[in-house]
Amino acid sequence: MTRVLVVEDDPQLVRALVINMQARQYGVDAAPDGATALRLAAARQPDVVLLDLGLPDMDGVQVIKGLRGWTRVPILVLSARAASDEKVAALDAGADDYITKPFSMNELLARLRAAVRRTESVPSVPETTIVETDEFTIDLLAKKAARGGHDVRLTPTEWHLLEILVCNPGRLVTQKQLLEEVWGPSYDGKTNYLRVYMAQLRRKLEADPAHPRYLITEPGMGYRFEA
Structure with a gap:
């Protein structure tokens, strides 16, 4: 069962999210603030985190940074903040997606499924599992x-995107x-996603x-990795 951690202080939205996700066989934990979220994430090891940025005890970006200190779990931000600099700050901190409130439940669930898919899919691995350049080293086996x-x-x-390119050198x-x-x-044509993540x-x-x-x-046309 895929386990989701919902970090949101609006009880009505939490209830709607829990009902919709449990109906689709997701396991759901909910946290009303950042401190509880970080404790629950460590204890429950969720597969995906849905995170509001406007929490009562800390900014959601701090929660992202706290999680990224030890886990690569997908983080989907749910926020009423629509300014591009807010989105960039969350993505730079380590979020994987940014969904602006109000949102369609069907769209959210589609993005949730995509996040789960990204962690489960395994691209083809080249003959070597270590890729070295003058600037950086990629360990495909350790995913580092x-x-x-x-x-x-x-x-x-970011890793999934890099892995695909590195596995197809040149x-x-x-x-x-x-x-x-x-x-x-469903994301065919969303080339702005590629621009943002390639820049990162x-x-x-x-x-x-x-x-x-x-x-x-x-x-x-696209992108390529030059070794």
Whole structure:
């Protein structure tokens, strides 16, 4: 059973989320504030976290950072904050998706399924499980990235995107392929997702993110990894 942690201080919304997810055979835990969320996440080890940013005791971005200190569990932000800088702050902190309130329950559940799919799918692995460049090293077996001798923290979505590219060195992977593999068929055409996440990967891995050496854009077509 897939276990979901709902972090939300609106009792009515929590009730609606719990009813809808339990009806679809998800196990659900709920936390009304950030401190409870961090305790429950450690104790219950959820498969997905649904997180409101406006919590009574701390900002949701702090919760994301707290979780990312020890887990790569997918985090889907549910927030009334629609400003792009709020979205960027949450994604940069380690969130995997951002859903603006009010939202369609069907859309939320579709994104939840996509998040679960991303953690379960295993792309083909090349002959070697260690990929080394002058800037960073990718361990495909351990699912880790390192740069300058230090681990690089990647969200599950960032890792999935990087893994697909690294497993196809030198080959163009189209926007459509990446969107369908990482986010699901319903995200075909959402190229802004790719731009945001590729920018995050470059900031974390490339020496000069504005002029990438390894994570290359083929304008209008897709991306490729140059070893």
